[in-house]
Amino acid sequence: MAASRPPPSAAALRAFATVARLGSTARAALAVNLTQSAVSKQILSLEHHLGTVLFDRSPLGLKLTEAGAIYLPYAEAALEQMERGARRLAERNAIARPIRLHMVAIAGERWLMARFPAFAEAHPGVDVQFTNYVSESETEEPDIEIAHGVPPWPGKEAHFLFGRDVALVAAPSLIERMGGFRRAADIQKMTLLQHYQMPTFWAEFTEAHDLRGAVPEHTVRYGYYSVITSAAVAGLGLALAPRCYVADELASGALVNPLGLGFTSAIGCWLTRPLDQPPRPGLDAFIAWLRAEAESFDAATRAPPPSA
Template sequence: MAAGRPPPSSTALRAFTTVARLGSTARAAQAVNLTQSAVSKQILSLEHHLGSVLFERSPLGLKLTEAGAIYLPYAEAALEQMERGAMRLAERGAIARPIRLHMVAIVGERWLMARFPAFAEAHPGVDVQFTNYVSESETEEPDIEINHGIPPWPGKEAHYLFGRDVALVAAPSLLERMGGFRRAADIQKMTLLQHFQMPTFWAEFTEAHGLRGAVPEHTVRYGYYSVIISAALAGLGVALTPRCYVAEELASGELVNPLGLGFTSATGCWLTRPLGQPQRPGLDEFVTWLRAEAERFDAATRAPSAAA
């Protein structure tokens, strides 16, 4: 082989190593998905390239010549290295593409963002992109989602995170202005701050406390829990909100949970991902971390009676 000539093709190397292993161009053709004629041409091309005969015919089929036996381990090593290189590039491409997490805004504000630096430090090669809105022109679907709802989600596996422990909360100043809160029925004289996506909370509360058919004096609907919490802090009304989202305000006394009133909702915060999702570097680790962090968060923020 003259110096400076390009190396043989991977097809020729694969044909050569397969014939060496199987001892037949016919059997090799089936293994490499080529015609027998094409395999023979690849072998001849390689022999011409090397300037050496690689096979001799025997009663048992094709047998490696001395030159073929010398060249075989180098051809196998070259193919192995090419496969490893392709695998590394595929892994690099998978790592380079960020993991897209779509979530309701309150989850990021009240839970994930404070904890995520620990994951990022432990997994510096995993790029996670967070969104709470995907525009109509967005074509790339999220890899995982965190949403409030009730399973099942068709075509997805779902893992409960937190949020089913719902508490009635209010600012102390509001309760003082309203003359206190002595029984569950007192909620009817209050303004209810309601999340427009959680209309069932009122029905679940009244059912849990024997108030079926009761209605609040006034209802104000908002689209974000952060706004509902701010409105409750400002004394604009009482709110039914997952206890975990107001744990800090309850601990500080900025909000109170009158009479410990609350309920266990059918609705919770769930992590979902498509069934049969291809494996990606970092994704399983991220999901495992999210679930473990959520379990600790849920246990730490549940009401004592709910935790028992």
Template structure:
């Protein structure tokens, strides 16, 4: 019997991070290009290897355990190291032009990746590598980042994409159950779906609409913003979501924004670049495409 210590595979670590970021095995399947059953199998194998459950299963999604938190932090470091190595190797090649972009998972899943084929078809010579997180040990700085901020930080320059236009939405069945509200007062009888780490909360919405102090009947909080959107689509309550993230759902009628209820948030998605890195031709082409797509949001 071998005494060698067994470690999780890179696939298992990618599954671990995808579940941590998205809150369920079904939501984690697409970004790791596996079926839900394969994701579950990878997670079970990893949990057997590390000696316990990485997540607690709750009605509001899968929440990391104390053991899971430790491995999630180290998985980010390990995957980031491999991404750094891949980027260094790619930049050694004289031919391909490489861009490394850091993108929040929700922005990538719901807005960027569904459109990205247009860019790759127009510029097949540009290799784009995506990462969704920052590690303390990373050695390669991304060429560009999508930030969800009020304004870019001092050592970065960037342009606003969208996100100020925030809508109160839910599934048609939920609004019907609530009596088709056409005012904030009527909507306050509902259940608010929120993620604590986003600024999209009922008090901000009420204050913007000059109804400061008006409280919503009940608030249900989720550990992941993706779960907030999924719960709204399932008709479990109402949520405040940037219009740009749900354009397709609104157009298809899967989400409804009654009477245009919403508000203007100070936060938004910005595309930024480090000031100390020269802008390459590949980056200029990407930015031109990105901002043209963002303008279609009419935010």
């Protein structure tokens, strides 16, 4: 074989090694997902390339010649090296591709973005991309998602984060303007600022406070909690909002929680990931960090226990 001749193909090496192991082109064809004729052609091509016969052929099968026995470990080593190289490239590509996190905007605004620099500093090689909207033409699915809802999500595992502790909130000026807030039923005298994706909050509130069938005087619907919070602070109405999303306004006094009214919702903020998701470098570490941060956040913003 001339030194300048290119090396044999991976397909030829794989066919040779498989036939050597199984002793039959028919069995080898099944193992490498080729036809028997194609396996035979790969062997003949390799023998021509090397200028020597690799198998003794008989009705009982194929047996390595002395030349074949000499060449086999080199062929197997070459295949192993190519597979290792392919795995290394796959790992490199996986590391290079960012982790895509799709989330409701308020979770980023009120929780994640203030905390994420700590994760980024601890894991400088993990690239995370954030989005709260995926267009109809988007073809790449997010690796993980933070969403409001109630499990289960088909085909996904789900981990609770926070958001089931819902509080009734309003600006102090609104409470004063409406003559105070003395009992839960007073909610019916006011405008309700409602998130359009959380229509069950009103039913859950009235159920929790024995007000079934009650309706607010007026309802205004918004698409973002940040807008609802701003509207509530401006005195445009009262809102039912996860306490964790209005914790800053409650702490500053911009909003109050009349009579401590609220409820535990069936709806919460959950982290989901596909069940069939292949391993991704950094993803498990990011998920573990998200869950730990969410647990601390939920505990810190939960309603205090009632005083004895």
